[in-house]
Amino acid sequence: MGNVIQDALAFLVNLHPDQWARLGTVFETENNQYFYDTGTGKVFACDPAEYAVLECLLSTSDPAAITGLGLEDNALQQALETITLLVEQEHILQAPVFQKFVTPEKAELPGIIKGGIEQIIIELTEKCNLRCKYCLYQEDNVDTRNFSKQDMDWEVARKALDYISQNAGKMLALTFYGGEPLVNFKLMKQCIEYCKAIMPGVDIPVSFTTNLTLVTDEIAAYLASLDQCSVLCSLDGPEHVHDYYRVTVGGKGSFHQALQGLKRLVAAFDGKPQHSLGINAVLCPPYSKRRFDEVNDFFKTLEWLPKDTRIDCSYVDTGTLDWSELGHVKTDLQDEEFYSEDERTDPLGKWAEYTLDSDQDERGLAKELSQKKLLRIHNRVITDEPLLGIHMNGCCIPGRRRLYVTTDGKFKVCEKMANSPYIGDVETGIDIEAMSKYYFEEYTEKSIKHCSTCWAARLCGICYAPCYQEAGLDEEKKQSHCYGERAAMKMSLKRYHQLVEVSPEKLEYFNELTLS
Template identity: 50%
Template sequence: MDRNNDIISKFHKLVPDENYGRLGTTFETESRKYFFDTGTGKVFECDEDEYKVLSYLFKYNKLASETDLDDLGKSVFEVYEGILELSEKEHILQAPKYKEFVQVSDERLKNLVGQNLQQVILELTEKCNLRCKYCVYHEYNPAYRNFETRDMEWDTAKRAIDYTCSHSGEKVAVTFYGGEPLVKFELMKKCIEYSRSIMGDRELSFSFSTNLTLMTREIAKYIASVDGCSVLCSLDGPKVIHDSYRVKVDGTGSFEQAIRGLRYLVEEMGEAAKERIIINTVVCPPYSKEKLDMIQKFFDDLDWLPKELDKKCDYVEGGTLRDEDIAVDFLDKKDITDRYQTRELDSIKSWALDNVLSGSDQKGYAEGLHTSNLVKIHNRTLTDIPQTRLWRNGCCIPGNRRIYVQVDGNFLVCEKVGNSPSIGNVFTGIDIDRVKKFYLQEYDEQSIDKCSNCWAVNLCGICYATCYCENGLDISVKNNACDYHREHAKGELMAYYQLLEEKPEVIEKIKDIPII
């Protein structure tokens, strides 16, 4: 009994606040069981008894007794003893209770913000020739503006490019956004030529997202002629799926124009297409294995589409699709099976993982969908002893690497953030005080308590785009997103180690995927 009490005492000393749930999590693949340690980022394989004991510890936030776990192969205290030995050797289960996020001094903030910009994103227009049913810019989504009619003036664009030129280093990316950027192709072209004229001595690149419907042979030819210009092309799969959601103002589908535009671009770029074109697919409900298979087959069957071309895929963003807009074509089909759901991976990632593991991924479509989501796991911070500093989840320092310039010249954090406090404008530059007030102090004060009690804090993807409104941080929205992001982190750990066990060559490729 003294031995057992001694073990309990050691655990209490190890974790004075007895909040065990913040120290890590357990997860399993189809053949193995693991433990992730919050403080160090380390992952250890567990035997059955260790897995049960640790899972109980994290789930119920207390030490299990012999009666709590009566199906172990050995005494629960023997298991605890082994865990304590590993804790002493590997410094696991020792994550500190964080009191604050990493603080940035005023002087350092001035040096960081607006002094080494790497990207400027220009909102050339608010206009779009489509009305995609899941678009964030509909009137029923108050977090974002509506479909508006304003265009960026040349003077505004020029000022934004000039500001970027004087506040950037050797590498600069100029990105065009909308609306649909090709609505203002002539302005885009003028921006490209002007950027080249004043930053021609730098490593300059260009990019834009497009629905492809306005892509002509002539535009494609010009884009192909611009060195370092890449294009994110929105295409949701075969006509029956694409036209269910990506519709024109009159409600008719846009597939024929989009596929024509993509082909123009591929043909004009030639061999460079595989490096300069990315396909972006949004999968909408109802989600089914059949639908995902149809999308993959569609891309596999496009013999003119390079196999090496990058592909991205995700669910429609929450709250942007109304129930009445959900296509009924697949409602009578069987949804993703329990096998996918019990893996705690969402259905797209589960489907992609299965296709990669089974070898049925002909053009790398499923692999592309999966590996891009695992970069954060692969590049997580690994330390021998627990980290003592806590970063703000998935947040950047606004204005440090990029600025998003609205049509009127106001600066926002990035293109993913909707209605939110501006951080400056093209006339006065970045406003350090607004960055500090809205995006550092406000975020810190309202977030630290919950974040310091979460095992996934160092894997968290929550950022300003998740939880900001025009008045600043909406903490209720942020808190509501926590459960999803925890499950997402656990799912990615599971997928990463499943691939590591069965397809380590896929993990090797992740090393070359940049963190954006």
């Protein structure tokens, strides 16, 4: 028996002399233990001995350390035989050291852009009628612009739309951004009508995010008259939660104005299936089950809200703002904290898990949160043999999926990228050289060495947005997101396979969804 074990250990030594951690990860549900393989995307159930052996390999990169696990010889031999068989037949533990990302060549980019930009995002204004305490656009946040009185003028907007009309496919999502977009509703309306005139054969769904406070009956009626319109509404929950941060320039709460605006949109959109409303609540620490329940229950009490309204929430992103300047959160909003590792890593995700397990009412925050977390696991690529390359994490092709136009006519990758290198302007169009340099070459050069040693490389959803500064990719900033992403993916693997075990019917819904 000793020879069998030694032979198996020698096989593993020859398989990979080092860097075992990049080959996969182990995780546990309440009932079972599993191994996720990086190279193939496959997941295998393990018995305790197999789990212990794999965990040892991945954490120590030393097959010899397996003999110190204290396993009985029979159990150790069986575990090693099973793992060896999986290596030979299922090709696990064989992910290559990734040398580059799968990206288009620079020469291919003009053709890709010409093939049809999917979304244009027009920054109508840098003005906002609110001063939300957690908003990124303040002078204390060094990574973004400040509030300003800058509006986009019609000439800039027209040039942007003329350019996009030459590169649009059969569908072009027309999206507006701010500031508060409705501050410049006149230009929004002008852009919509111009698009319809110059692109008569193109399907043009309209969308934007609003704080709701400027929605009038006239605005709601116009939006309802469009063929397709989707509005994402910022509402943080009940009055005392919403008004703690979402205040006017004068410091007053905006809850009642926002709720009135939402009611106007609901009434105007009634009976129009091509129109949709979504709600996004921004939640700030300290995070607690009680507080999440309170926000969730609030939205459930809005009986006049259509049942198909998509309700989502997100963590606050304060950039470089100092929390101590945001109203002494711990004093006024203190509550039971989350304590387990999973809860601290992703308290919203863990809360959604608890809620879906105990609450069959599918309306509310929990289902939407759970969908986003698990869809990447559900849609992962699974292959018989390891793939040789990886995609650029969660990054899109700049200028293809979406194009963001600032108030002064500069092009950026998207609305989330604040201070980041431009990729063109309304006068000259997309700058292929800049796009290739900053968003393919530099991203690859500074990222591949880290991604090539990461087990979550093929599940990673990190995109350009949190990683860039005005001069280009901030490698340290990008790295700071990696731990959280790995932890979130591991938690999603656990949650997904928990559902496989106890409620597989809940996974059928994911077949109808796509990652956005």
